[in-house]
Amino acid sequence: MNDDEKMIMSERIRQERENSELSQEALAVKLNMKRTNVANYEAGRVTPPSNVLRELATIFGVDADYLLGLSDIRKRYSSDNHQEVPNWATKKDKRDFKQLLTDDQELMFDxxxxxxxxxxxxxxILTGLFWEAKRLNKETYGKKKNTKKDNSE
Known part of the structure; x- marks a missing residue:
């Protein structure tokens, strides 16, 4: 792995940790390691072993290829890969998503x-696009603080 690839990976690990609203310490606990290991991964000083990389991808809900910089697609969606509602989604986000999926129109092609x-x-595919667009919107224009009530639905 060259230096550019290491920097892409370290930056993506940091971004995904922050998107998940986890501290380095909290992520280290999930990975059963010391906080300094996470800090070293994020600084690009150490490359995480494959088992840690797989665990990071699982925790962040992204494809390991994305963390490695081999793909710009955060998560691949397929019929056997159902996305859960992100923990940062507000009540309104969930309502918007439900409305998107409950349209009674029959789907046709040609x-x-x-x-x-x-x-x-x-x-x-729509699920992935919807949540990715919401996430980018919140990053660009700011996101509102979630309340426990919002996360319970």
Whole structure:
């Protein structure tokens, strides 16, 4: 791994930790390691071993290839990969998302109704796009503090 790849990976680990609203200490606890290990990963001084990289990807809900800088796609969506609602989503975000998915229009392509597996694939893609757009919007324009009440729904 060259220096540029290390810096991309370290920056993405830091960004994802911050997006997850975790301190270095809290992430270290989840990884069962010392905070200095996390700090070294984020500074690019140490490359995490593959088992730690897989665990980081799981904790952050992203693809390991994204953390490695091999892809700019944070998460790959497929019919067997259902995204959960992010912990930063507000009550309004959840309501907007529910409205997106409950549209009663029959899905068609070129006038032909889609089968259930195609509908699920589209649903998964829309889910990923929706939450990614919301996340970017909040990063760009600021995000409101969540309350415990917002996270309970």
């Amino acid at each position: 006038g032909v109704p889609l089968d259930e597996s195609d509908k699920q694939r589209i649903n998964d």
